[in-house]
Amino acid sequence: MSSPTPSVFISTQRGVSRRQFLRASGIGMALPFLEAMQPAFSRAAAKQEPPRRFLGVCNNLGLLPEKFFPALTSTGRDYQLSPYLEVLKAHRNDFTVFSGVSHPDVDGGHPADNCFLTAAPHPGSGGFRNTISFDQFAAERIGHLTRFPSLTLGVNVSQGSRSLSWTGSGALIPCEEKPSEVFRRLFLQGSPKEIAEQERRLALGQSIMDAVAGQAKSLERDLGAHDRERLDQYFTGVRDLEQRLGKSREWEHKPKPAVKTKQPADPASPVDYMEKTRLMYDMARLAFETDSTRMITLMLDSVNSPTIEVEGAEISDGYHSLSHHGKSPKKLAQLESIDREHMRLLGQLFTGLKSTKEGGATVLDRSMILYGSNLGNASTHVTTNLPVLFAGGGFKHGQHLVFDTTRNYPLPNLFVSMLERLGLEENPFASSTGTMRGLELA
Template identity: 50%
Template structure:
């Protein structure tokens, strides 16, 4: 195949990466609430102070720590997990690249990332909504990674998220999008025809490669057809005004709160069922009462009591926003079920101890979804349990028929599906 044809095909396929496939699209039909499984993954880039998060006692009869008190009303609807990490993952701050992929050695110059759990899930259930996934962040960096190991840029403005979900394109823009989709279909029809003409002139091994290629092209064609169908579907009315973006980047609480509002709207409107949100740290003093030092400096507390006091204020504010998000999900009903019952919410960090850039003993909470919660699931803090096992359980809960993810050794021990 000529280079220009390959480039054309890749460009056409690239257009469809965030779009759903035709096979599962039922015109005018709606999934029941019990069929809709959702996942939200939240990462705090500067960690969460372990002693303020993890209880001393395992099981259900644990005493709430300062951070878990923030989630008191949801005690029976989350599991706090200690003693886990990604095998062979060091790299300090660079480990955020592998938080949702579990790819080894993110600090290495030769690091090659792999697909993140949300994008793997998007391949399975992304076709059920207008947007296969939403990748959000406080800045342009996100947590999501494509199948080819490429970082997916994050949307960092709440107004952009809102407009993407709810603002109708102008007729001319919509017509241009539809034409681009049709052009993509024409390109793929052309290259598929060229590839088929080679079938009788290649080896058995190459025929297998061509079969794989045909499958990929058909899948891309179906996604293009689905994309065109979505362009003819009206966007939902959110019933609220568009948000005003927070200009001051140091106003961490206001900016993040808006993004949580957008996440709730996205799930409520069923615009997507997969969201990642990277609450990146900052080298600045956040606009929070009682905080006088820059956030990054506070994370390198060295057990200084004054720094730990201010760090606790920041992290309790962050977790408080998550708790408010969970409350909105729990109060939003769909066919008698709450969105929280249908949504797995992963809360955690790639750093177990930000002060020393340690990537072991990661702070992990899983809320919502169809799991039997209400416990502290404690693993060995010296010989950590693989976090990818949790990811495998989450992916299976979403309906993926897989038996491994990254370096998993099985599903997570002690967390039951319901």
């Protein structure tokens, strides 16, 4: 049997190794962050500042705009909190709220949730191909510093249909929906057999990279200058991936951190949407506190959620149906109860992140939290004037930044500011035009 041509071999094997690498790289766990005990391959010296992190949360049915946004005339640091932001008033100085922001040319209604962290245009069009998400862009550059380059989480997500995390080739990274499984991967030590199998997968990934590089190298003598330059870039990428695979192999023999929290029980029904959300916030907080990963995404798939339970409220209709309220007072009241519960859970997350100190600051100070939606108004499916709240991360907060609500300011500019905060000088990202205007470092 003849060997496949190099181009076919590269394409086929890269697909296999990528799936194995993603699955493999998410099985272990980093050591907890301790100022007196830093992993040798995580930070070069104890004098370096503690790491910075990112959590991106998208509720794909958004929030009632009239309850979320402060008045457009109420700007700056003296703005008056909106009804929903009143729920977060204890953290007023820890977050910034934006009006008049969106992703340029990201339309299509519900499909736009897949572009919340990519800003790829026209997701509802035929032949659409997504681009790399913010978390994966950063993970490709700093993900090797932790056992988990990233975590992709979800609540009530239809399997394989939605995610906030996308690879550079536009492939969806499936969400993990079980809090118990996230906890297991973070904190429960694998058996010697499981560790050996994990090392075998990592070794296989590296051997595939070696083989691909070997076949591609044989082509070099027959290529022109431009193609040789492209091939050199390819080799650089292969070597980088090999180094990251090596780092992943080192983590297999590092003990997992001990936490006082018990492994959670998975809610049995999609009705338990809010409890699932709370548990995923807890998993994100624990992952940050133990420096297990620095990139987390959480898709709150409200579109696929049924009539959900909210403590103290009577919800009689499905979440998606409520979003198309037609200004019905009954539906609006139920939807407001759901939205307020979202704000309450977000406030709990902020409180938890602020309760842990790290390098003279809190974990919230070191963690950028982006909370928002792909829909400015779920009732009409518009994708402009997105409800967006940005907390933590070492920025000057406590303000309402107002931009043109007709010709929106590009939200990807915030991504550039976040990349710079991570120490990644990358400009532009997606459809950005610069850094986020009005957002200053603390």
